[in-house]
Amino acid sequence: MTRSQLIEYISQHYRHLPQQDIELAVKTILEHLGTALAQGRRIEIRGFGSFSLHYHKPRIGRNPKTGEPVALAGRFVPHFKPGKSLRTQIEKSGVPIQEN
Amino acid sequence: MVDSEGKSSALTKANLAAALNGELGINKRESRELVDLFFDAIKTALFDGHCVHLSSFGNFDLRDKNQRPGRNPKTGEEIPISARRVITFHPGQKLRTRVDGYAGSRE
Numbered sequence: 001m002t003r004s005q006l007i008e009y010i011s012q013h014y015r016h017l018p019q020q021d022i023e024l025a026v027k028t029i030l031e032h033l034g035t036a037l038a039q040g041r042r043i044e045i046r047g048f049g050s051f052s053l054h055y056h057k058p059r060i061g062r063n064p065k066t067g068e069p070v071a072l073a074g075r076f077v078p079h080f081k082p083g084k085s086l087r088t089q090i091e092k093s094g095v096p097i098q099e100n
Numbered sequence: 101m102v103d104s105e106g107k108s109s110a111l112t113k114a115n116l117a118a119a120l121n122g123e124l125g126i127n128k129r130e131s132r133e134l135v136d137l138f139f140d141a142i143k144t145a146l147f148d149g150h151c152v153h154l155s156s157f158g159n160f161d162l163r164d165k166n167q168r169p170g171r172n173p174k175t176g177e178e179i180p181i182s183a184r185r186v187i188t189f190h191p192g193q194k195l196r197t198r199v200d201g202y203a204g205s206r207e
Contacts, residue, residue: 003153006141014137025126028120032111037195038199044110045139047143076199076202078158078196078199080187087187091184091185096149097149097151097164
């Protein structure tokens, strides 16, 4: 599923709003999710899951081509933890994974 | 956002609905329903075995895991972990770059 298919799904369940409004709503939701994480703020969505930042310690990496050591600074990366209901429902799903 | 104990709190669906209402002028009831539909759409796709790719944000991918041996950490007893499907989230380049600039305290 891509962003445009997500917009289509919402439109089909919400026919009285113009598609343009739904596109703006999706854009706004994604912007707010990104901004919260960029500010180090957790996101908690009931029935879906939570997003938080994980810290990766500074380390010496390697240039995979040359093998040269490269110093990598510590950084924060976004992490998603599925909520219990989503996790348990997905866990037992028998539908084959689709190649979109 | 500050919660009842005065601590900075997590972003929730209520905050997202308030943003749709405040920034786009969509009424409060519709804003709540749109936020619910947004997450329902992602959930439904994942239930149906579809990965979800939101280019500016990230990808929700599905992986099938085989059964593997596990242990009850309390008793040390060996119990198999059954085969299952899991969701993995890979943040997109744009989100990674934005978060990379965050210089807050380590969690």
